[in-house]
Amino acid sequence: MKYNSLNLELLKELQSMLAVPIKYDEETLERYSRDETAELKAVKPEVVVFPVSTEEVSDVMRFANRHLIPVTPRGAGTGLSGGAVPAFHGIVMSLEKMNRILEFDAANMMITVEPGVITGEIQKLADRHGLVYGGDPCSSESSSIGGNIAENAGGNKVMKYGPTGYHVYGLEVVLPSGEVTRLGGKMIKDVSGLDLIHLIVGSEGTLGIATRITLRLLPKPKYSVALLIPFPDIDTAIAAVPKLMTGSGVVPTSLEFMDASSIKAVCSFLNMEFPYADAGAHLIVEVEGSSKDSVFDDYVKLGESAIEAGGLEAFVADNRNTREKLWKARKSIAEALASISPVHCMEDVSVPMASIPELIKFSEEIARERGLEMIAFGHAGDGNVHVSFIKGDMPEERWNEALPLALEELYAKTTGLGGCISGEHGIGLKRKKYLASITDRAQLDLIRGIKRAFDPSYILNPGKIVDL
Amino acid sequence: MRILVLLKQVPDTDEVKLDPENGTMIREGVGTVINPLDLHALESAIRIKESGEHELTVVSMGPPAAEEALREAIAMGADRAVLLTDRKFAGADTWATAKTLSAMIGLEGPYDLILAGEKATDGETGQVGPETGAMLGVPVITYVSRIIEVGEDGIVVEREVEDGRETWKVPYPVLLSVTKNVNEPRLPTLKGKKKARNANIEKMGSEALGLEPSTIGLMGSPTRVVKINTPKLSRQAKLYEGSELIEGIARLKALLKPYLEVNHE
Amino acid sequence: MSEIWVIAEKRGTQIHSSTYELLGKARELAWKRGSSVALALLIQERPTEETFRNLFRGGADRVMIAVDKSFERFDFGPYIRVLKEMVSQRPPEVILAPATTSGRTYMPGLAALLGTGLTADCTGLDIEEGTGNLLQTRPAIGGNIMATIKTPKHRPQMATVRPKTFSPLGEVYRERGEIVDFPVRPELVESPARLLKFDSIGEGEKGVQDAEIIIAGGMGLRRMENMAPIYKLARMINGTVGASRKIVDSKWIGHEAQVGLSGHTVKPKIYIAAGISGAVQHIAGMQTSEFIVAINRDRNAAIFNFADIGLIGDATEILTQLVEAMELEVRK
Structure with a gap:
């Protein structure tokens, strides 16, 4: 893809439509070119913007369309697949300043929030009202709800409550064109039209930007x-x-x-x-x-x-x-892992529950063969295993050689067991090339077709999940 | 050897409410747990108990709801639990609490080893242990961070103080208060939990302990909470928000600048 | 005339600074009450003339000393027996002691023997008009609450105070005063407890307690990496990094950095609270700082009530900007 870059004049134009100062100092650009994916090779954005309203998000998207500049939406930056870091420079749109709780509706047991609200805050607010928000990623203290929706975050309570998508009933979405659409609402049932909410949930910010989110709450078990x-x-x-x-x-x-x-x-x-x-x-x-x-x-x-x-x-x-x-x-x-070895690779494979032992044994074998250390933990109840390879003292060159081979074998085994390569962290940049190699042509074409339908100029989070 | 652990029950919540009348804590309606620092005392006791023929009792003064905390102690490995409960105990300060505990110990005693946590997470005074020790007339070693040896004729412990570490040997009877460095408390097992569910929690009131009403509870407490207040704005902060933040940062920079120069000269 | 007593804290044979802080407060209370101040010192060898002079200068009218080699390291039994005897000879109205590991041990023991009340970790002490009762203020748990406690009918009134809570007297009180030697009878200091070993670790390098500038982090930073600008700023201005209980519990930083009721009480010239909401336990440990800066994204955070200036926004971001601005300053 060929995109335009931002000159001073364009930066000025961009600033004129935003209340909060845009940033393009080196340190900021560096910070917003990373998430929590260890060892990710991403590129730096040219500018980071902090919209505070749906209108501003929409204006930025229109601007990006006009000038053909890629936009990477970003929540709290706790992603584990490089979904919120740019593949093509351009604009990083941080939604961290859209962090208001818009409505707490006890009568309908629904809460409406902006995407930048930290998930743990939703949990605490629900708790104070005798309710529970069922989403519970391990990162709940630091990740934001917008990011949880982008990745359809799972976590520790999926057995009973399901992943993030199970709780999302209404979305206001800014489409890549800048148009705004409202999906769903506070209805529990809704078959009017296609289930676009659940197409958006888990789309890793490639189809639209959720700016208002209505979540269902449940009674809190005592x-x-x-x-x-x-x-x-x-x-x-x-x-x-x-x-x-x-x-x-x-x-x-x-x-x-x-x-x-x-x-x-x-x-x-x-x-x-x-x-x-x-x-x-x-x-x-x-x-x-x-x-x-x-x-x-x-x-x-x-x-x-x-x-x-x-x-x-x-x-x-x-x-x-x-x-x-x-x-x-x-x-x-996860934090312990990072402290033992900052260089590591935390995987997110998901297999039918009963295949976990076989998967782990296989992973141990490939780790042993390649001289890697390995740990495994995860969600036994749903088959989602965080096999993690650790570099430890291994020389960098050997690690760079060994890891891709180990991953390829791991993914092949996972697919062979009837599993998928990511259960809750997403494909993002990290697993893009692997997804293409294990997904059938018809499905890849369908994914590409949907992407084109939403984002004909290919400016919203390009270079993620699959290449066009 | 007879071992006793002094336990305090604290509410199983982060949000504690105070009675505006007398400044005591409202404990109704929330479950109780063992004060986290007391768990370390209990763990020490269980380890000693497991090392030989010892009897381990836990005691707590509190409302009937404190039973729950005592059951947890039994689930972890205590042999018996005594709850000192009486409406007349309500409102006790640390002195009246120590008085009540030492009456129970006097009645049941002697205990060779009495263990307590460093302090409770709610009151944070750490006074009941040493007060009880003084009332019983036994040696007291506080801030114990390691139990080195449990011998026939005494116990060897390390205590952590401001300027170093002391190792003491004390014959029984002795009262120790331990810090959280002393060990990692265990989780109760399923078997322990099942046993604790039907265990008998012995209860004693002021009469059984032979205590005069004037020496217990609020009446027997030398101290009185006379006023509760939310500290008024002791400082009027100048707030910087939104577009003024830059100004705020500049002010902070100016404030710190002298230190910067000192350091870089 | 009844006295206000301070029990001295020592390190080795040196008088610890917390003693002078309490003498300062006792002097203030004594002026208000119209009473005098006495200092009780239990020590292994007779102090120098200079030490005595410093104690008088610091606010004492009278110094009572009990000299015995058993006082080299603190031992509960001898301490409480000797203090009880001192009290019975000339009962004071008030006894104050530092809330150190020894003070927090002998004061409850002494209160138990004397049958009187004791208030731990007071952050404010005053004399009540009319009754002359000691008003002892300490933080109570459960929100931003301070409790004022009295000992209306029992004497003496006893309180412990954490080091760094009060300041030493700003002026010289007197050059000379009365020195009373307390004879230590052997049975008072008999003890079954034996000290087998003492490993001195010193009091470490400059910790939060002695820092001039503290930059403290809290849970509002959300992640351990976000502490980075705090460390950077601390290096630039020779400050010390402090912490709230929550981030110590989360193992972002060691317990020695913890400020608050279950950590250290501090009194720096400048205290910067970054991402700290201001739980009462934390406030209790830092409110006597000379100048307090609060940085928090929640404008309703309690910390702003105790600050001199408040910056509302993301602490990591604001500190990063500050560090950048200061780096420019260095280059200039």
Whole structure:
């Protein structure tokens, strides 16, 4: 693609339509050319803009169309696939200043927000009103809802509540042309026209920019209990997942797993101890309910089924002290990983649940063959595994050689198991070339066709997911 | 050996409300948990208990809802739990609390080893432990960061103070208050939880303890909260927002400039 | 005439600065109450004349010293027995001690023996008009609340105060005063506790407690990497990095940097709170700073109520801009 670049005059024009100063100093450009994807090769934008209203977003898109300048929309910059960093310079549109809660509608159990609101703030607000927002990515304290929607973020409560898309009922979207459209609303049912909301959700900011978001809230369960269950090995742990559900008749809210290396990493990072630290794997199983007694019955059944299925012990965290400690460990693995080895590659493959052990064993093998270190953790209940390769002390040249080969093998294996290469982090820049190699032609053409229908001049987040 | 752990129950919430009348905490309606710093005392006790033939009791003074916190202690490994509960205990300050606890210890005693957390996360005074020790007339070692040896004739501990680390050896009976560095508290097991659910929590009131009403609760407390206030604007901040931010940053820069020059001369 | 007592804090054989801070406050209360100030010093060897002079200059009318080698390191039993005996010989109206590891141990012990009340970590002390009662103010948990506590019917009235809460007397009070030697009977200092070892670690390098400028970070920074401009600024102006409890709990920084009730009380010339909302526990640890700058994106954050200037916006961004502006200044 050939785009125009921004000269001083264009920058002036851009500034004239925006309330907040645009930025193009080196440090800002550098900062907005990165997200949290380790080792990503992206390019710097020429300017970063901070719109504060739908109108401003729309004006910038019209401007970009007029002058043929690419626009990369961006939330809080916590992405893990390079979705919010430019592939072609141009404009980075940061939505961080559109961070207002527009309406809290208790009667309809709906909340309407701007895209820059931090997800954790939505969770806290809902909580104060006795409600729950079901989306819960590990990054909830720092990621914004707009970004969650772009990636259809999953997280820890997908078992019960589903990923981000399950909670989105209404969207105001600025299309790449600058036109504004409103999709859905506060209706729970809606088959009037195509389900464009769920085409936008997960489209990684390539089809439009959500500027007003209506989310459904649910009643908050009064009690939650988390169980920590060590297993001798990954196989037993994963095989126990369906057994503990059918054995107990309970659908947990969360069902997470951590392998021995993950536990080791997080314990050293947080300077904490874990029981059975040398076990092959740990499951965290969380269950919610409306009364203490019912939750007790549920967790006892879950725990006993888990032990029957080979669990070494079941530890119970049923209050603030202990639950926070457990979840802190689970949610800190990514940070722990970054502290052990800033150079690493956290993957996001998703397979049918029962295939997790095979996938992990295979990953261990390819890591061993190539001299890489590896840890694995993720969402056992939904088959989403964060296989992560670690560079450690390996010389850079060898890492650069070994990693792509390992990834190719990992993705091939994932597809072979009937899985997909990203469950919740997205394709972005990081996995673009791999997606093209494993997706059939008809589907790739369809994706391209949809992109063209939305964005004929190819200016909104170009170079992501697939190339035209 | 007989081991006793002093536990305080604190509300299982971050948002605590105060009674504007007397400044005491409103505890109704929220569950209770063991004060997080007391968990370290409990963990120390459980480890000692597991190392030999020892009996481990936990005690707490509080409303009936504190049972929940005591059940957690049993789930973790305590043998028995005693709840000192009586309407007359309400409003106790640290002195009256220590008085009540030491009456129970006097009645049941002697205990060879008494453990307490450094302080509670709600009151943050850390006074009940040493006050209880003084009332019982036993040696007190505070800020224990490591238990080095639990011997027949005494215990060897390390304590962390401002200018270094001290190692003490003290014969029993002794009261120790521990910091969070001493260990990592365990999670209760499913088996422990099931056992704790039906465990008997022994209850004692002021009569059973033989305490005069004038020595307990609010009546027996030497201190009184006389005023609660939200601190008034002690400073009138000049606020910079939006387009004025640049001005604010310039002011901050001017404020720090002298230090910059000093440092770069 | 009844006295206000301060119990001295020492390091080795040196008087610790917190002693002079409390003498300053005690002197102020004594003027208001029309009473005098006495200092109690438990120490392993008799102090020098200069030490005595400093104590008088700092606000004491009378210095009581108990000399015994068992006072080399703090031991609960001997301390509370000797102090109790001192009190019984000439009961004071008020006893103040620093809230250090030893002060926070012997003061409760002494209060228990004397059957009186004790208030921990006072941030304000005053004399009530009319009754002459000591008004002890300390932060209470659960929002921005300060509780004022009295000990109406019991004497002495006892309080601990964290180091750096009050200031030493600004002027010389007197050059000479009364020195009273307290005879230490052996049975008072008998103790079953034995000190086996002491490893001195010093009090470390310049920590937050002694810093002139503190730039403290809080959860509003959202991510550990966003601390970067704080470290950068601290290097440029020779400041010290501080922290709220939440980011210490999140292991972004060590506990030694923590400012607040469960960390250090600080009193720098300039305190910059970046992304700190201002929980009462934090405020309690920094409100006596000379000049307070608050940076927070939430304009309703409590911290702005305690600041001299407030910048409403993203702390990382604002500090980054500040650092850039200061770098330009350096180049000039």
